[in-house]
Amino acid sequence: MTATATSARQESHGLLSMIVELRAWIFLLLLVIFFEVWARSAYGQSFVINAYNLQAIGIFATAPLLLGLGQTFVIISAGIDLSVGFTMGLAAVVSAHAANMASGVLGLDLFTAMLFGLVAGIGVALIPGLVNGLLIAKLRVPPFIGTLGMYGVARGAAYLLAGGMTVPVSNAWYAWIGNGRVLGVPILVIITVIVVLLMHYLLSQTRFGQHTYAFGASRAAAVRSGINVSSLTIKLYVLSAVCAGLAGALYSGRFAAGAAQAGEPLLLDSIAAVVIGGASLFGGSGNIAGTVAGALVIATIQYGLVFINVEPFWQFVAVGVVIIISVLVDQSQRRLLGGRKDE
Amino acid sequence: MSSAPVLLSVNNVSKHFGGVEALRGVSMDLAAGEVVALAGDNGAGKSTLIKAISGVHRVDGGEILLSGRRVDFATPSEARASGIETIYQDLALADNLPVGANIFLGREPKRKAFGFLPVLDRKKMADAAKETMARLDFHVERFRAPVSTFSGGQRQAVAIGRAIYWNAQILIMDEPTAALGVPEQRKVVSLIKTLKDQGKGVIFISHNLADIFAVADRIVVLRRGVKAGERTPAETNGDEIVRLMVGG
Amino acid sequence: MERRQFLTMLGAGAAVAGTGALTLPARAENKKYTIALVPGLTTDAFYITMHRGAQAAADALGQDLLFQGASEWNVTLQVPVLEAVIARKPDAILIAPTDKVQLVEPLKKAFDAGIAVFCVDTFIGNGVFQTGAGDADFPLSYIASDxxxxxxxxxxxxxxxxxxxxxxxxxxxxxxxxxxxxxxxxxxxxxxxxxxxxxxxxxxxxxxxxxxxxxxxxxxxxxxxxxxxxxxxxxxxxxxxxxxxxxxxxxxxxxxxxxxxxxxxxxxxxxxxxxxxxxxHPAEIGYFGTVAAFAHLTGNSVPTAIGTGFTVMTKDNIDDPNVKRFLYTG
The missing domain is CATH 3.40.50.2300 (Response regulator)
Structure with a gap:
C-alpha cells in the first residue's frame, strides 16, 4: 500500500471516527433544525432562539443527566447500575425528612436545614453505592444482578421511610435551590453544569478515569498493570450512587416533596442518554460530553414534540429510534475501524 | 555468550498440581543478551515453567536465582518489580487506549494544569511511547489512536514496549508469533533480536521451528515435565528438536 | 407501614391459633370472620388510607382484617398476592383489581372457593355486578368513588x-x-x-x-x-x-x-x-367495603354498588376539620 493511499484512508477513517464520536451532538443539531423549521412554519416562532425553551429543556434534562453522569463511568467499566432510580428516590425521601427534622426538631435555620437535607440525601446514597460495589468487586456478583437486587432494596427502603406517602418539605431555601434562578439561569442547571465539569475532569484527566477505560476494555490489562480493580469497582458504583443521591436531594427541593418513586422512570432515560452519547454497553468507550448530548437529545425530543403538538406516543417512538440508530452507528464503526489488522 | 552475566538460573525446579507432576527437576540458565526458546508438546510443562519464573506459581522443589540471588515471588507484581515481565498471548492491552496510555497504565504521569490542577500528562506519555517504540526500531505514527486500530505485530510491540519502558531485564513471551501473518512474524522476530542487542534476556515459547532457529541462542526442550534436551541451533536441526519433543 | 402490616399479620396469626385452640366454643358463641383487603398497590397514600378505614370497620365489628398487596400497580404482581390470599381461605376479599379483564379468572377462583368477592376503587368486567349477565358479574358489590x-x-x-x-x-x-x-x-x-x-x-x-x-x-x-x-x-x-x-x-x-x-x-x-x-374518600371505601362484607357474611343483603363521595379542597376551607379529615393519611 502506498503512503498516500494509507494516509487517505486514515483521513477518511479520521472523519468517520469524528462523526461517530460526535454523533449525539449531530443528532441534537438535526433535532433542533427539525423543531426550528416546524415551529417557524406552524407557530411563527423560533424553537431554539428562545430562552424560555432552552431553560425548560435544560431543567428537564438535569435529573436524567445527573443519573447518566455516574452511569457513564459504570457503563465505560463494562458494568451497569440499575439501582440509580430508586437510590434517587431514597435520597429524595431522606433529604426531605432530614431538612424537615433539621428545622423542625433541631431548630436550625432554613438555610442550614437545606444544607442538612442535601448532605443527608447524598450521604444516604453512599450505602447502596458501597453495597453495590462490594457485591460486584468482592463477591463477583454480575453488575446486572447486583444492582437489580439493590434496585429492590433501595426501593423498599425508600417506600418504608416515606410510609407510602410523599414527604412534603416546607423550606424556602430548599425550594430556591430547586426552582430559583441566578442571572436568569436555573440553579438546577448551574449545579448540573458544575457536576458535568467535575465528572469530565474525573473521567478524562485522572488516573481513576483512565483506569475506568482500561478496566472496561480489558479486565486482564487492568489487573496485570497492577490496578486495584476491587477498589476501582467500588469507587465506580459509589460515584454512580452519589450522582443519584444528588439528583434525589435536588428533586425534593424542586417539587417541595420527597417521593420514593422520584427516579423510577429515569433509570432507562439515564442509560439511553449514555448509549446515545456513544458509550458501548460492552464497556471501554463513552465520554461525558456524549452523555450530556444524549440527555439533551432525549429532553429535546420529548419537549419538542409537545411543543409542536404531535401525538404524545411519538415521543417513545422517536427516543427508541434514536437509540437504535446510535447503536447501529457504533457497530458499523466497529466493523470499519476494528478490523484493521493488516496494515 | 559465556562471558555475559547470568541473569536467571532455574535449578532443579519441581511443581505438582495434586497428583500431577507438571515439572520434575528442570534446570536452565538465561544470560543477558541471550534468547532461549522453550519448546515442547502440549502439556510438556512450558507454561508451568514460565509461570513459576514470573511469580504466578510457587515451586515445590528446587530454586530460582535472579542474578545469583534466590527469589521466591508470591505474585506476578513482585516478579515484575524485580525486572521480569511476561507477555501473554492476549497481550493484556487496553485496546481503547493509545500506546502511551498502555505503557503507563497503572502508573500514569501527572502534571499541573493552570499551575494547580493535577491532570494526566498525555504529552509525556506520548513522548515516552514514541521514544520506546523507536528503541524497538518500530515506528508507529498514530500516538493518539487506540491500539485496537493497530496490527497484531504493532500490538505485540506495544506490549513489549510497555515491558522495556519499565526496565524489564528479562522478558518472557508466550507464543509471540502464533496469531500473526508471516510478515508480522518476521517483525516480531526482529523485535526479539533488537531486545537481545540491548542486553535483555528473552525466554520465548514457540511451536514455530523457523522462528526458533531464526532467533534463539539456545533451545530448551521439555517433555512431560522434564528437560528432554538443550541444544544450540548450530549443533542441531528441526528433526532432532521434534524427536526430543515427542520422545523416541 | 410495612411494620404495621407485619404486626397485623402477627395478630391475625395469633387469632387463627387462638380460634384453633378454642374452635367449637368460640364459633358457637361469636363467629369471627377474616376479611382480606388487596389494594392496587401497597405503597400509595390512597390505599393506605383505605386500609385505615377498613381496619376501623373491622375493629368496630370485631373481625379480622388482612392487608396484602403488591408494591406497584401491576397485574403480574397482584395476581400471585391474590392467590396467596385465597390460599389462606378468608371469608371475604375486598380487592382493587389492577385490570378489568385479566383479574377475572383469578377472582373466579376465589368465588369458586366460596369466598365472597367485593371490588373497591377499581372493578372487573364493566363494574356492574350480580346481573346474571356473564362471567365477571360475580362480585357482590362495587364500592368506589365515581x-x-x-x-x-x-x-x-x-x-x-x-x-x-x-x-x-x-x-x-x-x-x-x-x-x-x-x-x-x-x-x-x-x-x-x-x-x-x-x-x-x-x-x-x-x-x-x-x-x-x-x-x-x-x-x-x-x-x-x-x-x-x-x-x-x-x-x-x-x-x-x-x-x-x-x-x-x-x-x-x-x-x-x-x-x-x-x-x-x-x-x-x-x-x-x-x-x-x-x-x-378512600377511608370511606375501606370502611363500607368491610361493612358490606360483614353484612353479607352475616346473612344480610348488600347493594351491588356503593358510591362514596368527594371533597373539594381549597385554601379557604382546608383548615376546616370537616375538610381536613379527608386528607389521605396512614
Whole structure:
C-alpha cells in the first residue's frame, strides 16, 4: 500500500471516527433544525432562539443527566447500575425528612436545614453505592444482578421511610435551590453544569478515569498493570450512587416533596442518554460530553414534540429510534475501524 | 555468550498440581543478551515453567536465582518489580487506549494544569511511547489512536514496549508469533533480536521451528515435565528438536 | 407501614391459633370472620388510607382484617398476592383489581372457593355486578368513588377559577388505567357540555414522572401563551404540572386542579400551587367495603354498588376539620 493511499484512508477513517464520536451532538443539531423549521412554519416562532425553551429543556434534562453522569463511568467499566432510580428516590425521601427534622426538631435555620437535607440525601446514597460495589468487586456478583437486587432494596427502603406517602418539605431555601434562578439561569442547571465539569475532569484527566477505560476494555490489562480493580469497582458504583443521591436531594427541593418513586422512570432515560452519547454497553468507550448530548437529545425530543403538538406516543417512538440508530452507528464503526489488522 | 552475566538460573525446579507432576527437576540458565526458546508438546510443562519464573506459581522443589540471588515471588507484581515481565498471548492491552496510555497504565504521569490542577500528562506519555517504540526500531505514527486500530505485530510491540519502558531485564513471551501473518512474524522476530542487542534476556515459547532457529541462542526442550534436551541451533536441526519433543 | 402490616399479620396469626385452640366454643358463641383487603398497590397514600378505614370497620365489628398487596400497580404482581390470599381461605376479599379483564379468572377462583368477592376503587368486567349477565358479574358489590363524577367536579372547580374561559388540558399518567381514564372523561364531558368558552387541548401523558409533567407544561405554555388551567389527574401529574407552571414563571396565573389529597396538598393549596384539590374518600371505601362484607357474611343483603363521595379542597376551607379529615393519611 502506498503512503498516500494509507494516509487517505486514515483521513477518511479520521472523519468517520469524528462523526461517530460526535454523533449525539449531530443528532441534537438535526433535532433542533427539525423543531426550528416546524415551529417557524406552524407557530411563527423560533424553537431554539428562545430562552424560555432552552431553560425548560435544560431543567428537564438535569435529573436524567445527573443519573447518566455516574452511569457513564459504570457503563465505560463494562458494568451497569440499575439501582440509580430508586437510590434517587431514597435520597429524595431522606433529604426531605432530614431538612424537615433539621428545622423542625433541631431548630436550625432554613438555610442550614437545606444544607442538612442535601448532605443527608447524598450521604444516604453512599450505602447502596458501597453495597453495590462490594457485591460486584468482592463477591463477583454480575453488575446486572447486583444492582437489580439493590434496585429492590433501595426501593423498599425508600417506600418504608416515606410510609407510602410523599414527604412534603416546607423550606424556602430548599425550594430556591430547586426552582430559583441566578442571572436568569436555573440553579438546577448551574449545579448540573458544575457536576458535568467535575465528572469530565474525573473521567478524562485522572488516573481513576483512565483506569475506568482500561478496566472496561480489558479486565486482564487492568489487573496485570497492577490496578486495584476491587477498589476501582467500588469507587465506580459509589460515584454512580452519589450522582443519584444528588439528583434525589435536588428533586425534593424542586417539587417541595420527597417521593420514593422520584427516579423510577429515569433509570432507562439515564442509560439511553449514555448509549446515545456513544458509550458501548460492552464497556471501554463513552465520554461525558456524549452523555450530556444524549440527555439533551432525549429532553429535546420529548419537549419538542409537545411543543409542536404531535401525538404524545411519538415521543417513545422517536427516543427508541434514536437509540437504535446510535447503536447501529457504533457497530458499523466497529466493523470499519476494528478490523484493521493488516496494515 | 559465556562471558555475559547470568541473569536467571532455574535449578532443579519441581511443581505438582495434586497428583500431577507438571515439572520434575528442570534446570536452565538465561544470560543477558541471550534468547532461549522453550519448546515442547502440549502439556510438556512450558507454561508451568514460565509461570513459576514470573511469580504466578510457587515451586515445590528446587530454586530460582535472579542474578545469583534466590527469589521466591508470591505474585506476578513482585516478579515484575524485580525486572521480569511476561507477555501473554492476549497481550493484556487496553485496546481503547493509545500506546502511551498502555505503557503507563497503572502508573500514569501527572502534571499541573493552570499551575494547580493535577491532570494526566498525555504529552509525556506520548513522548515516552514514541521514544520506546523507536528503541524497538518500530515506528508507529498514530500516538493518539487506540491500539485496537493497530496490527497484531504493532500490538505485540506495544506490549513489549510497555515491558522495556519499565526496565524489564528479562522478558518472557508466550507464543509471540502464533496469531500473526508471516510478515508480522518476521517483525516480531526482529523485535526479539533488537531486545537481545540491548542486553535483555528473552525466554520465548514457540511451536514455530523457523522462528526458533531464526532467533534463539539456545533451545530448551521439555517433555512431560522434564528437560528432554538443550541444544544450540548450530549443533542441531528441526528433526532432532521434534524427536526430543515427542520422545523416541 | 410495612411494620404495621407485619404486626397485623402477627395478630391475625395469633387469632387463627387462638380460634384453633378454642374452635367449637368460640364459633358457637361469636363467629369471627377474616376479611382480606388487596389494594392496587401497597405503597400509595390512597390505599393506605383505605386500609385505615377498613381496619376501623373491622375493629368496630370485631373481625379480622388482612392487608396484602403488591408494591406497584401491576397485574403480574397482584395476581400471585391474590392467590396467596385465597390460599389462606378468608371469608371475604375486598380487592382493587389492577385490570378489568385479566383479574377475572383469578377472582373466579376465589368465588369458586366460596369466598365472597367485593371490588373497591377499581372493578372487573364493566363494574356492574350480580346481573346474571356473564362471567365477571360475580362480585357482590362495587364500592368506589365515581371517578367520572370526580372529573366533572374538577372541571367545574377549575372552570370557576379561570373565569369560565380559556385553554386547559389534562395531565394524565398513561392511557388504560380505568380510574384516571374516567377522571379525564368526566372532565372533558363537563367542559364540553357546560363550559363552551373553555377549550380543552390535547392530553399529555407523563408516565407518572413529575419531571416530565413539568416539562410538558412548559412546552404547552411555550406554544399556547394563553393557557389558563391544567387538570392533574393524579398526584404526580398535579405536582409536576405545578412545578412546570412555577418554572414558566406563571405561578398563580395558570390554575391547577389536583386529583387526590395526600397531606402535602395542604401546603400546596395554601401557597397557591394548587387552586383546588379533589379528595376522594378512600377511608370511606375501606370502611363500607368491610361493612358490606360483614353484612353479607352475616346473612344480610348488600347493594351491588356503593358510591362514596368527594371533597373539594381549597385554601379557604382546608383548615376546616370537616375538610381536613379527608386528607389521605396512614
Amino acid at each position: 371517578n367520572i363524577l370526580g372529573g366533572r367536579i374538577a372541571a367545574r372547580a377549575l372552570a370557576k377559577s379561570i373565569g369560565d374561559k380559556g385553554k386547559v388540558y389534562v395531565s394524565n399518567v398513561k392511557p388504560g388505567v380505568s380510574t384516571t381514564d374516567q377522571r379525564e372523561e368526566g372532565f372533558k364531558a363537563e367542559i364540553k357540555e357546560n363550559h363552551p368558552n373553555i377549550e380543552v387541548l390535547e392530553t399529555q401523558f407523563n408516565d407518572d414522572d413529575a419531571n416530565k409533567a413539568a416539562a410538558q407544561v412548559q412546552a404547552v405554555f411555550g406554544r399556547t401563551p394563553d393557557l389558563a388551567g391544567i387538570f392533574g389527574a393524579n398526584l404526580f401529574s398535579a405536582t409536576g404540572s405545578a412545578n412546570g407552571v412555577k418554572q414558566a414563571g406563571q405561578a398563580g396565573k395558570i390554575k391547577i386542579a389536583a386529583f387526590d389529597a395526600p397531606e402535602s396538598v395542604v401546603q400546596e393549596l395554601k401557597d397557591g400551587t394548587f387552586e383546588i384539590a379533589i379528595a376522594q
